[in-house]
Amino acid sequence: MTLHPMGIELLQLILLPLLAPAFVGWVKIVKCRMQGRTSPGLLQPYRDIRRLFIKDVVLADNASWIFRVTPYLAFGVILMTAGIIPLISVDLPLAATADIIALVMLFAIVRFFTALAGMDIGTAFGGMGSSREMMISSLAEPAMLMAIFTVSLASSSTSLTQMVSVMANGHFMIRPSLAFSLIAFILIALAETGRIPVDNPATHLELTMIHEAMILEYSGRYLALIEWAGMMKLMVFFSLGIAAFLPWGIAGSGDPLSLLLRGLFFVAKLAVGGVVMVLIETGLAKMRIFRLPEYLGSAFLLATLGMIAFFILE
Amino acid sequence: MSTELVIQLNTLLAAMILLTSFALLVQRRMFAILHIFAWQGFFLGLSTAVIGFATGEHHLYISSLLTLVMKVILLPYILYTLIHKLKIHREIESVMNTPATMLAGIGLVIFSYHLTAPVRQLSTLMTRSTLAVALATVMLGLLMMVTRRHAVSQIIGFLAMENGLFFAATSATYGMPMVVELGVALDLLIAAFIFGIFFFHINTTFDSLDVEQMAKLKEGD
Amino acid sequence: MTEELTATLPALLLIGAASLAALSGMPMIVRGVNPRFGQRCATLTLVLAAMAGLGGALVSLLNRSRIVFQLAWPFPFGPAEIGIDPLTAFFSLPILIVALCCSLYALDYWPARDNPRTVRKLTLFFGILVSSMLFVLMARSAGVFLLAWEIMALAAYFVLTTDDHTPEVRDAGTLYLICTHTGTLALFAAFALLKSISGEFTFPGAGSLSAAAPLATAFYLLVLLGFGFKAGIMPLHVWLPSAHANAPSHVSAIMSGVILKIGIYGLVRTLSFFTGIPLWWGMVLLVLGMVSGIAGVLYALGQHDIKRLLAYHSIENIGIITMGIGTALIGASLGSPVLVLLGMAGALLHVLNHATFKALLFLGAGSVIHAAGTREIDHMGGLLRRIPWTAAAFLVGAVAICGLPPLNGFVSELLIYLGFFNGVIDHSGAAAVGLSLAAPALALIGGLAVACFVKVFGVVFLGVPRVPSATVPHEAGGWMRLPMMILAGVCIVIGVAPVAAVPLLDAAVATWYQGPGGYVSLTAVTPLPWITYLAVGLLATALITMLLYRRTLGKSPVTTSATWGCGYLAPDSRMQYTASSFAGALVDLFSGVLCPDRHAPAIKSPFPTRARFESHVPETVLERVYLPVLARVYEKFVPLRRLQNGQVHLYILYTFITLVVLLAIT
Amino acid sequence: MSPLDIAGFSVLLLLGGALCAMLLSRFERMLVPAAFSLATLASLATATAGFLAVLQGTNHAATVAMGLPGLPFNLRLDPLAGFFLVVIGLLSTFVSLYSIGYLRAYLGKRPVTRLVVCYLLFLAGMSLVVLADDAYFFLLAWELMAASSYFLVMYEDEQAANRRAAFLYLLVAHVGAIAILLAFGIMAGLTTGGASFSNYTFDAMRAGALSPGWAAGAFFLAFFGFAAKAGVIPLHVWLPEAHPVAPSNVSALMSGIMLKTSIYGMMRVAFDLLHGFPWWWGGIVLCFGLVSAVMGVLYALMQHDLKRLLAYHSVENIGIILIGLGLSMIFTSFNFQSLAALALVASLYHTLNHALFKGLLFMGAGAVIHATHEKNMEEMGGLIHLLPWTSALFLVGCISIAGLPPFNGFVSEWLTFQALLLSPALPHPLLKLLVPLAASLLALTGALAAACFVKAFGVTFLGAWRGHRKKEQIGEVAFSMRLGMLLAALSCLALGVLPTLVMGWMDTVPLKLCGARIATSAGRFGWLWLTPYSHERASYSGPVVFFGLIAVVAATYLLLHVRRTAIRRAPLWDCGFERITPRMQYTATAFAMPIRRVFGFFFSIREQLELISPQNHPVMADSLHFRLRVRDRFWNWFYEPLSDIAFWIARRVGRLQQGRIQIYLLYSFVTLIVLLAFLG
Known part of the structure; x- marks a missing residue:
């Protein structure tokens, strides 16, 4: 018996929002262990979201509809990407909706609206956050594209499912190009998801915050949605990295047992990825904002080197 | 080990050498530069050994050993003691800003690729594709000398250029004759000592190793 | 041989x-x-x-x-x-x-005696x-x-x-x-x-x-x-x-x-x-x-x-x-x-x-x-x-x-x-x-x-x-x-x-x-x-004429006296025609080419004061052509002098650019 | 009726309208709705003609025995011309509708007849440029377009700045026109080498073959001339001066369509008149495109005038269009016909899209200015509450131009990306490496454009009102204006959601120009999926994204609102600071600051901070003045040296003019002798 592709699609759509808080919880646990603190436990993010959902909403006087639509849009868009990125199967009917470039642009929509929402209230914080977010994204996007392009060179496709199947079925090769672009991708992912060393998600210190500054005025279920979307975004970026660079074990048939195994394998990869991220975050300090061009420049450099290495060496 | 794998391994090492070249270009801290330089030497030595293994040219093992001793241990050590003695291990500013330097570096790599494209088509050696990397390493070393203000980092740029030349020799012809390599190694060692003496002199003359100070030597208008 | x-x-x-x-x-x-x-x-x-x-x-x-x-x-x-x-x-x-x-x-x-330093x-x-x-x-x-x-x-x-x-x-x-x-x-x-x-x-x-x-x-x-x-x-x-x-x-x-x-x-x-x-x-x-x-x-x-x-x-x-x-x-x-x-x-x-x-x-x-x-x-x-x-x-x-x-x-x-x-x-x-x-x-x-x-x-x-x-x-x-x-x-x-x-x-x-x-000889x-x-x-003619002159007329007495001064009382050796005055007419004729440098004060009163006349033909080509052109060139190339600014890395850069250009064009 | 007849009819309608408008200048109040309704109608006809021409994919030609004796006007409507007619017709329909409301503000304040007449002539001129099939008629139409737009820019001519901007525009346009004239001269004069007048038709140019050197000369002259009109950097300087001073409906037309006529010209010359070229032509076009795209958006980020x-x-979007065009030329020169077709379609699609969303944005800007009487966005804010329709429609334009799905800007940029990423197929090793880098620059452009429109929309429409006028005086704009914008916004959405259908329609254009079609590969999976090259390569589905988003957002909303929680409105939290005022909001200048710092090299920036402290104590400052001047570096880099040289030459040449009759006679004499020496 095999599961219908639409079923897997639905499975992924459900899996992502459900797993995302747990993933964030896992990262927090590892981080606390690393820094010698006691951890709040795997389920703490779930409890946070639930608490926020229950709370009432307080809106600023001049908040417009943009401010109110943004959380839904952010949540919805990121949920959609869960249907596009192959997490446990390449046989997704909706995967053709967007290739990897379109996927990046979908994230850009979220960013666009979040930035607008930051400016909607009319506080200095919101504007500052939006301004910095847009600067970071404008520098990160070229690097992201170069990293993606190197991967798509290897499989001569920008379609994610195609990339996964080519990479997972090809024979083993040492590819410096992919190594370079993987490092570049990690650097960019840290920037895009607002982690150390670009942004510190755990602080509300006015001079360092970027993402938090934009969503400072949110409360209640809006904040819950935004937070949840943020968690999902982190996980989606990890899944994207896994699909693009370490796709082994994603492709396969649709029978439930194998699906379950692949799901577990995926979770294991995620867990390892979380540890890697914690290692990076613990090892580095938050950067000054105007050091970021250098940081993202390095990411661009690595991605370009990856592409050059592909042409020169492979 | 199959030939396929050897080629891939060599490719990987070439990529690492390229990466270290870029790291040298953008790194600001003196000791970090030294470490990166040592790593570059390490990859170079390893690559030489791998080629020696694959081609059966056994003198390459000696070259490899020589490289490892010279460039991973001896030269970094000499420079390290120098830096310590002269107390110059603070951050150093480069002339160009980092992103611009990186872009220039990328441009140079592409340029080297363009230059070596005809060679790649003609050559039948298995190392032919790394020639572009070798040339790029030379260029990046030169670029490092251009963009740095500090005499020590300029010297490291110079040594990185030499690494590139060595790599070019192994990838273009499977290494130079042994005598030449020994001679070059000796030259490098002597060069390092001479540089040391120069540093002392520059340091005592200008009270700094910043080569911008040397603009004072210019003939006045 | x-x-x-x-x-x-x-x-x-x-x-x-x-x-x-x-x-x-x-x-x-x-x-x-x-x-x-x-x-x-x-x-x-x-x-x-x-x-x-x-x-x-x-x-x-x-x-x-x-x-x-x-x-x-x-x-x-x-x-x-x-x-x-x-x-x-x-x-x-x-x-x-x-x-x-x-x-x-x-x-x-x-002689070495007089010029010990330079000889x-x-x-x-x-x-x-x-x-x-x-x-x-x-x-x-x-x-x-x-x-x-x-x-x-x-x-x-x-x-x-x-x-x-x-x-x-x-x-x-x-x-x-x-x-x-x-x-x-x-x-x-x-x-x-x-x-x-x-x-x-x-x-x-x-x-x-x-x-x-x-x-x-x-x-x-x-x-x-x-x-x-x-x-x-x-x-x-x-x-x-x-x-x-x-x-x-x-x-x-x-x-x-x-x-x-x-x-x-x-x-x-x-x-x-x-x-x-x-x-x-x-x-x-x-x-x-x-x-x-x-x-x-x-x-x-x-x-x-x-x-x-x-x-x-x-x-x-x-x-x-x-x-x-x-x-x-x-x-x-x-x-x-x-x-x-x-x-x-x-x-x-x-x-x-x-x-x-x-x-x-x-x-x-x-x-x-x-x-x-x-x-x-x-x-x-x-x-x-x-x-x-x-x-x-x-x-x-x-x-x-x-x-x-x-x-x-x-x-x-x-x-x-x-x-x-x-x-x-x-x-x-x-x-x-x-x-x-x-x-x-x-x-x-x-x-x-x-x-x-x-x-x-x-x-x-x-x-x-x-x-x-x-x-x-x-x-x-x-x-x-x-x-x-x-x-x-x-x-x-x-x-x-x-x-x-x-x-x-x-x-x-x-x-x-x-x-x-072919070849033709000069003869x-x-x-x-x-x-x-x-x-x-x-x-021969000159010799013969001179001999004849000596023979016939050479015996007649020759008197030497001062040059007749046209009645002017105090002739001076400085009143002779000078080189400048000799060439003056020709120099004037060609003054368009020569551009002489002349200092000639006008004589005004009946009892003129001491005046000094000078005429000099400079190296016109040098002064009118070369030096102005070179001065202009020097002026225009002042920015180029900035290339030589004493900075070591710039000199390396010049080398580098030369290298790259050479590589690119060959 | 053939499409050409329809197009001709619409042009005649416009010209006749212009004539009547001159006669009816007494009745302005009637003139405005009548004339613009006529323009709407004519534009619709134009669009229809173009639509049919592209659909049929055949050429319609006609010769009109007008003009000089022996030089009849040749007209031709082929798919390329048809496509541009659609671009022209579609946007001018919307803008003409919009103008009915927009011009009402001028009525009674200043005479509008001139504006109306020039507007109609301008529309006719643009259509004729596209329809012309000989160099003579083309330049005539080109001049009609340039002259009428000059008068439109000059409309509010009582301000010196406006006159200066208009003059700059005229100057650049004519320098460009001279270059185009020379290019046509080369093509006509050297194709067959004869001196016959019939060489001036495009047909003769198509048939002839130029030597490579002359062909390159002709192309680059034409490219330079069209680039001056299109505002390609570094010839863009007239554009930011002329657009703000023109009435907004005119700016919409100029930016939306008139710039595109030069894109049309480039395509016509490169693909049609001079078939067969080396790859570096495309390379140069690509480079100009990249520079224009990146620099254009960077300079845009520094502006406060909407x-x-x-x-x-x-400028930025023309750059993106040129990237596609250049890439298409590169692919063509290496005989990759289907790739060339893809790049060309990307370029054309962006042309159409840019016309629509830029028209929409200019109309929106016009509405904002109309409502607030402000141009500087630092003096706006919070308009989303006051102008709900305008702000929503403007937002659509912003999303489109920022290249975000599911709107149309995304589709064409995505196609351009796909074309760029197909470059590894090229046999040239250097191009393989450099074209992907161009893709990264395009990504940079896209991200910066998004940042710029966050700024534009955020500062103008969000937050609180910063201006001097009373909030209560500001109200929503007239219905016809909203209607024009709404139609444009709907077109943006339609083009974004249904790209497959559009590409199927316009397939005849690449078929004619590049010899390949892409609709078969692009539409292989039906209208739902866009697969430009092959479905394994890349795919995108506008409908799924659009409807999926709506569905997911709606579902989330509904799910969360099963149990309604109360929403409490409260004043903005002021961090304990007592009096929070609208002036404490983040400004546009502040928003752009990080990017200004990062890319500071490209601007000439002068920052001044003035501390006014009565007690002469820096901490107890009374007020602070921050002045910032960001200038386009091209003035220093390019134009000032150029004008210095021009003046230098002019001074030298001026010496020739001595005012003495003998000298003038000498000139004639010398000329005569030289002529005799050369001709004798």
Whole structure:
């Protein structure tokens, strides 16, 4: 018996929002262990979201509809990407909706609206956050594209499912190009998801915050949605990295047992990825904002080197 | 080990050498530069050994050993003691800003690729594709000398250029004759000592190793 | 065996002479050697070398022998070759003669006793200069040529700046150095082009390259620039007046007499490579010659520094020589051997002649300066009675340079004139037009030269002293008179018996031109023996007239008294006509070219105050053309100086950019 | 009726309308609705003609025996011309509708007849440029377009700045026109070498063959000339000056369509008249495109004047169009026809899209200015509450131009990306490496454009009102204006959601120009999926994204609102600071600051901070003045040296003019002699 592709699609759509808080919880646990603190436990993010959902909403006087639509849009868009990125199967009917470039642009929509929402209230914080977010994204996007392009060179496709199947079925090769672009991708992912060393998600210190500054005025279920979307975004970026660079074990048939195994394998990869991220975050300090061009420049450099290495060496 | 794998391994090492070249270009801290330089030497030595293994040219093992001793241990050590003695291990500013330097570096790599494209088509050696990397390493070393203000980092740029030349020799012809390599190694060692003496002199003359100070030597208008 | 010997022996003699000349000054650099002894040694060595070299050159010319030696040692830019052929031998004649004379002259003119500081340098570099000139003539490959050329240029610089305490001398030396190196730069480019035309750095044989290639045109223009600077062809002559004026006189003599000719030699030699020469090459030289000749003599007219004046006459004579070469080139392009022969023989003979009479004049000028203590001719006067020998020798030189029979200047100018007439009669078109314009130009030059030397001789030697001089003028010493006599003798011999020079000229021209039309001898186309008859007749007539005069009228008493002062009561020696006033009319006529610098206060009241009149003809080309242009260039290139800003990494950057550009374009 | 007839009819309608408008200048109040209704109608006809022409894919030609004797006007409507007619017609329909309301503000304040007449002539001129089939007629139409737009820019001519901007525009336009004239001269004069007048038709140029050197000369002259009109950097300087001073409906037309006529010209010359070229032509076009795209958006980020900002974005988008065009030329030169077709379609699609969203944005900017009487966005804010329709429609334009799905800007940028990423197929090793780097620059452009429109929309419409006028005086704009914008916004959405259908329609254009079609590969999976090259390579589905988003957002909303929680409105939290005022909001200048710092090299920036402290104590400052001047570096880099040289030459030449008759006679004499020497 095999599961219908639409079923897997639905499975992924459900899996992502459900797993995302747990993933964030896992990262927090590892981080606390690393820094010698006691951890709040795997389920703490779930409890946070639930608490926020229950709370009432307080809106600023001049908040417009943009401010109110943004959380839904952010949540919805990121949920959609869960249907596009192959997490446990390449046989997704909706995967053709967007290739990897379109996927990046979908994230850009979220960013666009979040930035607008930051400016909607009319506080200095919101504007500052939006301004910095847009600067970071404008520098990160070229690097992201170069990293993606190197991967798509290897499989001569920008379609994610195609990339996964080519990479997972090809024979083993040492590819410096992919190594370079993987490092570049990690650097960019840290920037895009607002982690150390670009942004510190755990602080509300006015001079360092970027993402938090934009969503400072949110409360209640809006904040819950935004937070949840943020968690999902982190996980989606990890899944994207896994699909693009370490796709082994994603492709396969649709029978439930194998699906379950692949799901577990995926979770294991995620867990390892979380540890890697914690290692990076613990090892580095938050950067000054105007050091970021250098940081993202390095990411661009690595991605370009990856592409050059592909042409020169492979 | 199959030939396929050897080629891939060599490719990987070439990529690492390229990466270290870029790291040298953008790194600001003196000791970090030294470490990166040592790593570059390490990859170079390893690559030489791998080629020696694959081609059966056994003198390459000696070259490899020589490289490892010279460039991973001896030269970094000499420079390290120098830096310590002269107390110059603070951050150093480069002339160009980092992103611009990186872009220039990328441009140079592409340029080297363009230059070596005809060679790649003609050559039948298995190392032919790394020639572009070798040339790029030379260029990046030169670029490092251009963009740095500090005499020590300029010297490291110079040594990185030499690494590139060595790599070019192994990838273009499977290494130079042994005598030449020994001679070059000796030259490098002597060069390092001479540089040391120069540093002392520059340091005592200008009270700094910043080569911008040397603009004072210019003939006045 | 004997044939080989006849070819080798003169060549070895010449090479020996050159080496000996180089060694002549060597004793001077030994610290312990007494400079007087050293100077005598050097002179003796140089005389010996000159004798040997003259013998070798003459034999080589008469035998028309050619020989090339390839030096065994490795040399950059291909094999090092030196060789002797008639052209080399012919050009070495003036060198050896003038060097011999100047070396002797120096014994009294620049005695070691009076000049302990400079004599060592002067003597040493004098020998090296002579030697390097000979090697330039013998070089048969670009490397050797440029090496010898550069040694020559530098040695000339050192002898030129002998009196290096004077700022003027240093300035003149710097100007000379700049000009000569600009020329050398052009030569480097030219020889690089030659390599790409012929494929090697050794000199190709006469007529072995085609002049049709575009590269050949570039080569021609570069050579013209390079050798033109050396020879002092008109717009490139700016270094010449000040250099010649400020050097010691015997150095001026050798510079003006010989070094300029090396430039001519270079031009002649490099032009000999080509066949199928286009007409405009010759026309360019002809026009340049005309310009140099006329402008040179005009500038000379305006001068009142005797050595500057002579220096401008060198430009004039170079112009005449250039016109001769131009005529020869026109002949080559029209395929007319007669035209080639007349033009080239005239030019070559004028080379020899100018060397002798100009050296004579400079040596004479040296004696005059020695005697009068100044170079300003407006301060001289009446020297004829004080220094008769010098005056006589100077007169011979003056007559010769004016191109008057029966002295040698006449012969060579006659050949060139014949060339013009021949060309005009036998050919038509642009060549005929050019040549028919050249003849009156040459006549104009001759006429102006006569005016100029009447001025010089008249003002310097005739009349009475204009300024009371500090020292009583005295006749030059024996070592100074002897070389002047020798040179005057040579002038007279060539003037009276030009036939003697015919085989030499035939040989040299035959080496140069190997184009179509075969070979014609000079005797066949010129009435040279007639010159001898004429000269002998003239001398005889003069002699007879003088004897008759002595016999009949010489006994009658002659009274001497003061000049009649038109009733003016207090005539003064300062009321004589000066050099400036003599030339005034002509200078005014040509003021458009000369741009004289005149300070003439108007006389207003009936009882005028003291007024001072000054007229001076500056080096107009230098001051009106070169210096403004250079100033503009300097102004425009100020930003470029920023490139040199002392920053080490920028210097590395320059290297880097060069490397990248080179990689990109190759 | 053939499409050409329809197009001709619409042009005649416009010209006739212009004539009547001149006669009816007495009745302005009637003139405006009548004339613009006529323009709407004519534009619709134009669009229809173009639509049909592209659909049919055949050429319609006609010769009109007008003009000079022996030089009849040649007209031709082929798919390329048809496509541009659609671009022209579609946007001018919307803008004409919009103008009915927009011009009402001018009525009674200043005479509008001139504006109306020039507007109609301008529309006619643009259509004729596209329809012309000979060099003579083309240049005539080109001049009609340039002159009428000059008068439109000059409309409010009482201000010196406006006159200066208009003059600059005229100058650049004519320098460009001269270059185009020379290019046509080369093509006409050297194709067959003869002196016959019939060489001036495009047909003769198509048939002839030029030597490579002359072809390159002709192309680059034409490229330079068209680039001057299109505002390609460094010839863009007139654009940010002229667009803000023109009435907004005119700016919409100029930026939306007029710039596109030069894109049309480039395509016509490169692909049609001069077939066959080396790859470096395309390379140079690509480079110009990249520079224009990146620099255009960077300069746009520094603007506070809403219309200036939009003008710089035109530079950026022209750059993106040129990237596609250049790439298409590169592919063509290496004989990759289907890839060339893809790149060309990307370029054309962006042309259409840019016309629509830029028109929409200019109309929106016009509405804002109309409502607030402000141009500087630092003096706006919070308009989303006051102008709900305008702000929503403007937002659509912003999303489109920022290249975000599911709107149309995304589709064409995505196609351009796909074309760029197909470059590894090229045989040239250097191009393989460099073209992907160009893709990264395009990504940079896209991200910066998003940042710029966050700024534009955020500062103008969000937050609180900063201006001096009373909030209550500001109200929503007239219905016809909203209608024009709404139609444009709907077109943006439609083009973004249904790209497959559009590409199927316009397939004849690449078929004619590049010899390949892409609709078969692009639409292989039906209208739902866009697979430009092959479905394994890349795919995108506009409908799924659009409807999926709506569905997911709606579902989330509904799910969360099963249990309604109360929403409490509260004043903005002021961090304990007592009086929070609208002036404390983040400004546009502040928003752009990080990017200004990062890319500071490209601007000439002068920052001044003035502290006014009565007690002479820096801490107790009374007020602070911050002045910032950001200038386009091209003035220093390019134009000032150029004008210096021009003046230098002019001074030298001026010496020739001595005022003495002998000297003039001498000139004539010398000329005569030179002529005789050369001709004799």
